[in-house]
Amino acid sequence: MNLSDIEIARQATKLPIGEIAAKLDIPYEDIVPYGHDKAKISAKYIETLKNNKNGKLILVTAINPTPAGEGKTTTTIGLTDALNHIGKKAVASLREPSLGPNFGQKGGAAGGGRSQVIPMEDINLHFTGDFHAITSANNLLAAMVDNHIYWGNEQNIDSRRITWKRVVDMNDRALRDIVISLGGVKNGFCRQSGFDITVASEIMAIFCLSENLADLTKRLGKIIIGYRYDKTPVTASDIHAEGAMAVLLRDALAPNLVQTIEHNPAFIHGGPFANIAHGCNSVIATKTALKLADYVVTEAGFGADLGAEKFFDIKCRKAGLKPDATVIVATIRALKMNGGVEKADLAHENVAALKKGTANLLRHISNMEKYGVPVIVAINHFNSDTDAEIEVLKKAVAETGHQAIMCRHWEKGGEGAEDLARAVVQMIAENKSNFHPLYADDLSLEEKIDTIIREIYGGRGANIPANILNQLKAWDEEGYGNLPVCMAKTQYSFSADPKLLGAPENFTIPVREVKLCAGAGFVVVICGDIMTMPGLPRHPMAEKIHLGESGEIEGLS
Known part of the structure; x- marks a missing residue:
């Protein structure tokens, strides 16, 4: 019998949150419990950690998302569990899910299968009230x-x-x-x-x-x-x-501590969208985790062209973080969809479509190399994957000089990602990170926009109306030109056209609006048809979510 994510999460045995904190040597008096299974870490305690040595920071990112699914959060949790499996002290550092996609089209964001954070319902809904x-x-x-x-x-x-x-x-x-x-x-x-x-x-x-x-x-x-x-x-x-x-x-700013199904610690704090914000969890949670663990596994929203770019060019630049490894998550199903296969036909072997769609992954690999951080690929396994398809994908990645590791954490939890964990640890040990942002602070805002479009998206540049260009130049002159830019565009394509899959070239990105976020310290560049207030799909997830006869939540995924 195949259990749903919420059924798997509900069957998991939760340890008291004090025991999870103890795994990180956090005294019970320095946590603020929210019930028995979640807590905040006090600011006073976090201040005592400042002289601790930092652990290694691992970013998990992905190819452009498709309806076939990639499993970035699931892989982040699976890798964290796997690192603990092989004897490392590892913590996950994730974003909080938003009610918008929960009740909209995407569903929850607490992982899946045997690689989840719990309590799944609380995390996906009101949690500790931060939002x-x-x-x-x-x-x-x-x-x-x-x-x-x-x-x-x-x-x-x-x-x-x-x-x-x-x-x-x-x-x-x-x-x-x-x-x-x-x-x-x-x-x-x-x-x-x-x-x-x-x-x-x-x-x-x-x-x-x-x-x-x-x-x-x-x-x-x-x-x-x-x-x-x-x-x-x-x-x-x-x-x-x-x-x-x-x-x-005040209270919300303290990071939240929960656990994976396998009772490993996870910080979940903050949750900006990656297509209309910077897409990364809080700096406080990430830095706290780095002081408490040998390895911290974090993620950035959507594909690497959005989330990873902003993680490197905004979060790491602003917070002084120096990541040690990048893991790019891909599925054979999603790559076949990038190669032109309809979702209904993805269960059938199609090596030709896979080869075509792999161009999307290869561009992300090339892009991530530009930041000077070692890169590895995690193939999130589905039962429909064939041996021939797996071999083709591994070979394509190997030709770039990188490894592609098959992972079965959705099915097996940390045990299913042990190969990935060992490979990541070895990669970090043998390949020193030489992290640097994509562009310098002193470029003009227009030059930063064009750099991202050319170097990350693969396009020719931006199509910026005269009035917006004048606004960018005015901000340059007013002293805001040293800020990074936060590109707001569709997550489904390198371009601004969500239907243009694979690795398109020779396109421009239309800039519709720009917004100065002086408090956050970046300039938002709104491109194409992207909305800062999404709408619900024809049949939202909300139609399936309900209370069962026993009062438990059903339909949440």
């Missing part, structure tokens, strides 16, 4: 902006140029463009606005890049909420909002 705190802080700032204007507008804010939006952690296309303050004078000044999804909020990005509460507060104060009539920027600190926002985020 609610971020949503509240974001919307407090929005309320204070409108309130400031209502009570006389001391900062002379031009209500036509307010850029700060409200957020909600749900896919709701009806909220993308709205009109607020209808109903007369008592409700304020009527204006057009909109909602983003919480994981696209600049506060989410700030939350995940902040080193501590003082850094968080300082960054919150730098948020640009809009512009005055003289076109100068207005910040959150101008309306005295950063203190109250930091209060709402």
